[in-house]
Amino acid sequence: MERYYQEEIETASREQIHQWQSERLVKQVQNVWENVPFYKQKMMEAGITPEDIKSVDDLHKLPFVTKDDLKNCYPYGLLARPLADCVRIQSTSGTTGRRVVAFYTQHDLDLWEDCCARAIVAAGGTKDDVCHVCYGYGLFTGGPGLNGGSHKVGCLTLPMSSGNTERQIQFMTDLGSTILCCTPSYAAYLAESIQERGLGDSIKLKAGIFGAEAWTEEMRHDIEEKLGIKAYDIYGLTEISGPGVSFECSAQTGMHVNEDHFIAEVINPNTGEPVPDGEKGELVFTCITKEAFPLIRYRTRDICILSREKCSCGRTHVKMTKPLGRSDDMLIVKGVNVFPSQIETVLMNKGYPANYQIIVDRVNNSDTIEVQVEMTAEMFSDNLSEVSAKERELVNALKAMLGIYAKVKLVAPKSITRSEGKAVRIIDKRNLYQQK
Amino acid sequence: MAVKQISVFVENKPGKLAELTDLLSQHKINLRALYLADAVDFGIARLIVDDIYNTSTVLREANYVSSIKDVLAVRLPDEPGGLFKVLDLLGKNGINVEYMYAFTTRIQGTANMIFRVEDNKRAVELLSTNGISQIGQEELEKL
Numbered sequence: 001m002e003r004y005y006q007e008e009i010e011t012a013s014r015e016q017i018h019q020w021q022s023e024r025l026v027k028q029v030q031n032v033w034e035n036v037p038f039y040k041q042k043m044m045e046a047g048i049t050p051e052d053i054k055s056v057d058d059l060h061k062l063p064f065v066t067k068d069d070l071k072n073c074y075p076y077g078l079l080a081r082p083l084a085d086c087v088r089i090q091s092t093s094g095t096t097g098r099r100v101v102a103f104y105t106q107h108d109l110d111l112w113e114d115c116c117a118r119a120i121v122a123a124g125g126t127k128d129d130v131c132h133v134c135y136g137y138g139l140f141t142g143g144p145g146l147n148g149g150s151h152k153v154g155c156l157t158l159p160m161s162s163g164n165t166e167r168q169i170q171f172m173t174d175l176g177s178t179i180l181c182c183t184p185s186y187a188a189y190l191a192e193s194i195q196e197r198g199l200g201d202s203i204k205l206k207a208g209i210f211g212a213e214a215w216t217e218e219m220r221h222d223i224e225e226k227l228g229i230k231a232y233d234i235y236g237l238t239e240i241s242g243p244g245v246s247f248e249c250s251a252q253t254g255m256h257v258n259e260d261h262f263i264a265e266v267i268n269p270n271t272g273e274p275v276p277d278g279e280k281g282e283l284v285f286t287c288i289t290k291e292a293f294p295l296i297r298y299r300t301r302d303i304c305i306l307s308r309e310k311c312s313c314g315r316t317h318v319k320m321t322k323p324l325g326r327s328d329d330m331l332i333v334k335g336v337n338v339f340p341s342q343i344e345t346v347l348m349n350k351g352y353p354a355n356y357q358i359i360v361d362r363v364n365n366s367d368t369i370e371v372q373v374e375m376t377a378e379m380f381s382d383n384l385s386e387v388s389a390k391e392r393e394l395v396n397a398l399k400a401m402l403g404i405y406a407k408v409k410l411v412a413p414k415s416i417t418r419s420e421g422k423a424v425r426i427i428d429k430r431n432l433y434q435q436k
Numbered sequence: 437m438a439v440k441q442i443s444v445f446v447e448n449k450p451g452k453l454a455e456l457t458d459l460l461s462q463h464k465i466n467l468r469a470l471y472l473a474d475a476v477d478f479g480i481a482r483l484i485v486d487d488i489y490n491t492s493t494v495l496r497e498a499n500y501v502s503s504i505k506d507v508l509a510v511r512l513p514d515e516p517g518g519l520f521k522v523l524d525l526l527g528k529n530g531i532n533v534e535y536m537y538a539f540t541t542r543i544q545g546t547a548n549m550i551f552r553v554e555d556n557k558r559a560v561e562l563l564s565t566n567g568i569s570q571i572g573q574e575e576l577e578k579l
Contacts, residue, residue: 380503
């Protein structure tokens with residue numbers, strides 16, 4: 001028997017969803033027109049006013065919001081409510097300019113936590129469960145989102161946060177955790193650690209909710225088998241709220257978007273034109289119920305496919321595939337967003353040629369990133385410690401920029417592969433995106 | 437009386453040193469001495485060659501990164517305590533040796549060392565006033 005957190009909403013008819021979306025979109029557009037000068041200006045430039053938006057069918061008339069817009073509006077430029085009404089800030093990693101700072105009113109936190117609660121219930125969670133959350137807590141949305149959702153469901157919540165695997169396993173065995181929330185790579189690591197210690201029988205886990213990074217079906221089967229659980233995918237982004245923008249149900253064939261809060265569209269990333277269901281394109285979200293930070297037609301840069309086919313779980317909300325790639329060159333390494341341009345900036349600031357290659361891999365279920373830099377006469381010396389000191393300086397500068405450790409490898413001049421005269425900048429050996 | 441040493445960046449991969457020496461041999465460059473320092477992913481090959489300027493050109497044209505530095509070439513009596521005498525003298529006068537290495541010549545009865553120090557001028561004077569024999573660039577190229 002399929003269980004729902006908010007059955008009437010999750011199984012509403014398509015007509016009902018269309019009606020909710022239309023009413024809420026019209027209200028939201030009026031709201032941002034009046035309260036956010038950025039949106040008013042953008043709409044005026046596009047030659048439209050709130051009167052042009054009569055239903056969700058008019059959504060395509062609205063201009064897009066991009067990551068660059070967020071950068072230009074940092075920090076308060078997209079706020080639709082006075083700061084006094086906001087109660088929380090969450091943020092992505094990365095340096096100023098690339099860092100997203102999102103604001104929440106109490107209403108916004110409630111709807112976000114409802115979305116996470118739907119995901120937990122879809123994974124079989126009830127008030128009798130012990131929900132073990134080892135996403136990071138703090139500015140990162142993973143921990144706070146699932147923590148809030150777990151409270152709403154009434155699970156006994158273990159706010160473990162990330163790291164300290166020994167302690168994670170001890171709590172898991174001593175307190176009988178039944179639902180695990182973390183990144184898929186950490187779940188795979190935990191599964192191996194539990195197997196190595198021969199503790200498989202002491203674990204009471206039945207389900208896992210894993211997101212914040214790309215993972216494959218092979219990884220899912222591996223985790224499910226090793227932990228003896230069902231592994232569910234969850235999707236979200238700080239810009240839109242956090243985890244729970246969409247979540248997987250018992251069918252495990254895509255993630256239901258919480259369409260009463262977020263309108264999902266898929267567009268052609270080159271033309272901006274909407275593409276039909278079933279076709280690959282860039283995912284775009286519009287927040288129709290959020291108060292503080294309601295992004296309108298935000299381009300996620302994630303490539304995916306939408307499907308409105310009837311789902312065996314009884315939910316009616318549109319399903320999206322796992323992200324199948326990116327329409328920009330952003331990499332997600334250890335859950336952190338990395339742009340090659342950030343690496344290029346560091347190299348140029350330190351006087352290196354912008355001749356580099358980024359090699360991303362996954363070793364023992366943990367992401368690694370290596371930046372290969374061609375050696376130059378300026379940085380070379382006969383003295384090993386001098387060269388090593390320069391290498392270390394570069395490692396530190398990259399860490400400061402990216403927020404994660406990146407190995408630096410100095411290579412011979414002209415040794416970085418060039419195809420048709422253009423260097424291949426990124427080699428991602430993880431193969432995390434499934435081809436469709 | 438310092439001599440020129442040329443250092444070359446070499447990736448730490450099989451065959452890379454062979455490539456370098458092959459290049460030098462193709463250009464009839466003879467190695468007097470070679471000393472390798474290795475980090476995890478790369479090494480620095482310090483070379484004493486018979487024609488420093490030709491070597492520098494050949495390396496540059498083959499896309500190697502190299503650097504030329506003055507080092508001391510010292511001739512020691514081939515007997516116990518020969519090296520100690522030099523190191524003791526440098527040490528007592530506050531001259532730090534960053535690295536050093538030995539090399540052979542066809543001359544019997546002497547040992548030959550390269551010393552890399554910060555202050556070449558002071559070191560040269562010190563060795564000269566203390567009667568320690570040094571090898572100059574021209575002599576080195578003819579060895």
